[in-house]
Structure formats: structure tokens, C-alpha cells
Amino acid sequence: MRSKLALSFFALSGLALLPAAGYATRAAQDRDRDDDQGKVREMTGCLQKEGDDYELMAENGSTWELKSDQANLADHVGHTVRVTGTVDHEKMHNAKEKAKEKSQDNPKERGHLTVTNLKMVSRSCSK
Helix, strand or coil, X not given: CHHHHHHHHHHHHHHHHHHHHHHHHHHHHHHXXXXXXXXXXXXXXXXXXXXXXXXXXXXXXCEEEEECCCCCCHHHCCXXXXXXXXXXXXXXXXXXXXXXXXXXXXXXXXXXXXXEEEEEXXXXXXX
């Protein structure tokens, strides 16, 4: 009789915790979605290739190493392009940029971007 009572108690305790577990999961998913939305960047600049890497020299002076499974970067080397993408390792990137701002008079942003969309603006890059 005691073992049935104990088993029932543990079963009810477990059921009581399910809503809390669901709330925690939803909160984590919402936080992840908010982080993803905060990473999206859109910029225009000159697409160049350095070895095996593609770089965007943005109009604001920042430099971005690009990668993409969705856009054909090779077709636009030497063109002025407008890219949309997500910053890789955004939290680390932001911390690095804040430190650079404190230590340099005119810091230029540098980062890694996964391109989700690319539009050609011009067939050449203005210098």
C-alpha cells in the first residue's frame, strides 16, 4: 500500500512539473529566435576574392568574410553588390567590436557573414 502511495505521489509530482518544463522550452526558443533576428545585416560593397575566401569591402569601411550556400558569390567577384545575411558568432563579434571601439580612434568593423541574399548593384566597384 505504501509503495502504491509513493508511486502515485511521484507520478503526480512529475505531472505537476510538465507545464514548467514547457514554459522553459518556449522561453529558450523565443530567446533563440530573437538572437537570430538581431544578427541579420544588409550592406552594399565591393565583392572580392582573397585565395579561397570571399570578402565584401562595404561602403562604410567595414570588411566582411562571406560564405553562402544560397547565393553564387563567384559570379559577382569585382561587382558592387548588396548582401543580406546573418553575422556568424554574433555575441563574440559584438564583444570584439566593443573592445576595438575603446582601443582605437577610428575602428573598422570586421566580421563573418553567411549570405542569404545577394543583388548586383553594378558590374564594377567604385574606388
